[in-house]
Amino acid sequence: MYLGLDLGTSGLKAVLIDDDQQLLGEAMSALTVQRPHSGWSEQNPADWLVAAEEVMAALGVAHDLGAVQGIGLSGQMHGATLLDAAGDVLRPCMLWNDTRSHAEAAAMDADPKWRAISGNIVFPGFTAPKVEWVREHEPEIWSRIDKVLLPKDYLRYWLTGEAVSEMSDAAGTSWLDTGERDWSDALLAASGLSHEAMPRLVEGSHVSGHLRDDLAKRWGLKKGVIIAGGAGDNAAAAVGMGVVTPGQAFLSLGTSGVLFAASGAYQPDAPSAVHTFCHALPDTWHQMGVILACTDALNWYAQLVHSDAVTLTQGLGPLQAPSETLFLPYLGGERTPYNDAAARGAFLGLGHATNSSAGARAVLEGVSYAFADCHDALSSTGTQIGSLVAVGGGSKSAYWLELLATVLDMPIHVPEAGDFGGAFGAARLAQMAVTGGGASLATPPRTERTIAPRTDLQAAFAEGHARYKRSYHALKEAL
Missing domain, CATH: 3.30.420.40 (ATPase, nucleotide binding domain)
Structure with a gap:
């Protein structure tokens, strides 16, 4: 069996599939968005962890999760989850539809190197201008940033203890050299950051880490379950279809x-x-x-x-x-x-x-x-x-x-x-990570x-x- 977790804006969804990619079960835990000011959109990352516990508990009631071989992750893109050196969250995560950093985004986009390297406009909803907004408006928090993670990758950090992302989600930060599929030193330096502040990169169908033993025990999974790289929500949905x-x-x-x-x-x-x-x-x-x-x-x-x-x-x-x-x-x-x-x-x-x-x-x-x-x-x-x-x-x-x-x-x-959404695509990617690419992803529904x-x-x-x-x-x- 393979598990897919999709951390969306309105909820965290889990699906369970078998070796033939047939749906065995699903669970959902709702999430809310805070909008303290016009154009702002935030969530507390701690709520994502509570939601994960809830969906795993719900699946465990109806299924023997000991047969799960791999977990894939999908999630809302562009969010800025900022961690200090101890791994603690520094502030609420600014989400994909948070547009407060429009001035910072415009200033970045005016420099030709951002489009030339990332291949995209620097949109206000992307991660890099959000972190620049923190640099300008919350300098004390900015000075304590040790890692910048995307929402699903914070969930991965909790699941595995490792800071890892994958190419599809990383491409939505504005820091990725999208053609070369690697972090850009030049773009990170322009944000006052380095490679060390970024998660390690893997492909979505590759292994990113393994489930923590304590979580495996609590949820009834075997030790060493593989966590696949996964994908941003849209790329994961594409894989699902x-x-x-x-x-x-x-x-x-x-x-x-x-x-x-x-x-x-x-x-x-x-x-x-x-x-x-x-x-x-x-x-x-x-x-x-x-x-x-x-x-x-x-x-x-x-x-x-x-x-x-x-x-x-x-x-x-x-x-x-x-x-x-x-x-x-x-x-x-x-x-x-x-x-x-x-x-x-x-x-x-x-x-x-x-x-x-x-x-x-x-x-x-x-x-x-x-x-x-x-x-x-x-x-x-x-x-x-x-x-x-x-x-x-x-x-x-x-x-x-x-x-x-x-x-x-x-x-x-x-x-x-x-x-056939993000959670299903994430489960398909988990199967690929476990089998080394033997699963079929090209079959449409x-x-x-x-x-x-x-x-x-x-x-x-x-x-x-x-x-x-x-x-x-x-x-x-x-x-």
Whole structure:
């Protein structure tokens, strides 16, 4: 058996698979996000450890975990988990959607070496500008930094006692030479750091360490269980769905939104605001268009109208022509294609007839238009998408999937019932680490159904997308 742990923003998920990669069990422990100021987003790393204990206890009730041979890790990217020399956490972890370091990111990005070496814009959500913010605003904490770890790698540090990361997650820090797959001395020096402050790097399908004996005993696992390198959440999800070769892509409708395309070569295009990162497998890369508020925007709206996302989406009926109300989903800035930490959301075109259902439609349309922007950006780099799979909580909405297929002008495949997300991909990587690469990762999930575009509505939504883009620029100018 193999275990995958996915440390997400809203919870830590565990899945258990057998040698044939069939799902045996799963468990989830919820997490919350603290937002003490506008643009801030933090979690206490101690809560991640409590969540890990909870999911392991839940799995142990239903399964004999003594058969587990390996554990793989996946997690939210870009978080800055700062440790002192004793291994203690110095402050709450600043998460991927924390944009307080926009000034620091802009200053870094103005120096050409950051894009040239990392292959990416220095986004405010990335790790390096967050640490620079600490350097500027919390110098006492900065002076005590001994190690900088990403969220899942702090979990690994607790599991193994070793500071280790892997290529896909490290590529989202801005400190990695993404083409060479190693930390950049020049970029670390620009942040006042050295290699010693960084975790050791391994490939996602390789061994990163072994489970601590005390945890193995407490959870009923054998001694010496292998911990695989794992992957950042999106690369792990790609592994879970077999998206590892060029032309394959997936759409993730989670807290954030991702259009992820596998790539067989390192082909950065930083000005497009497309992310070019290492994949979880050796000598592979991927590109992503990223929006910061996907289901997060829908959940925000549901709370605003005292409802919930499921109720709102289930009550929409068949797909309709674009709403007269337009929604810009930039609740905490945006990445692709605008790289605009100061962008904020807006409802435009409100009228007396605008009710909660019309607002829900506008929110879904606004997020879908943001995905269309990502697709346009990926296309501008030369990346071609031959197949598209949808995953994440938002993929449960048939209305939203048909809307996305129509806006993107592309059929969307929905996997059969099962979990093909980050935790499943992490478990697959654990199997590879244990078997030395003998496990198959290229097998995609079987398709339950395919959602075709509504050709009768495509022209209307194309105009809606154009209006959406004009509104962003007009609003930015007005503000």
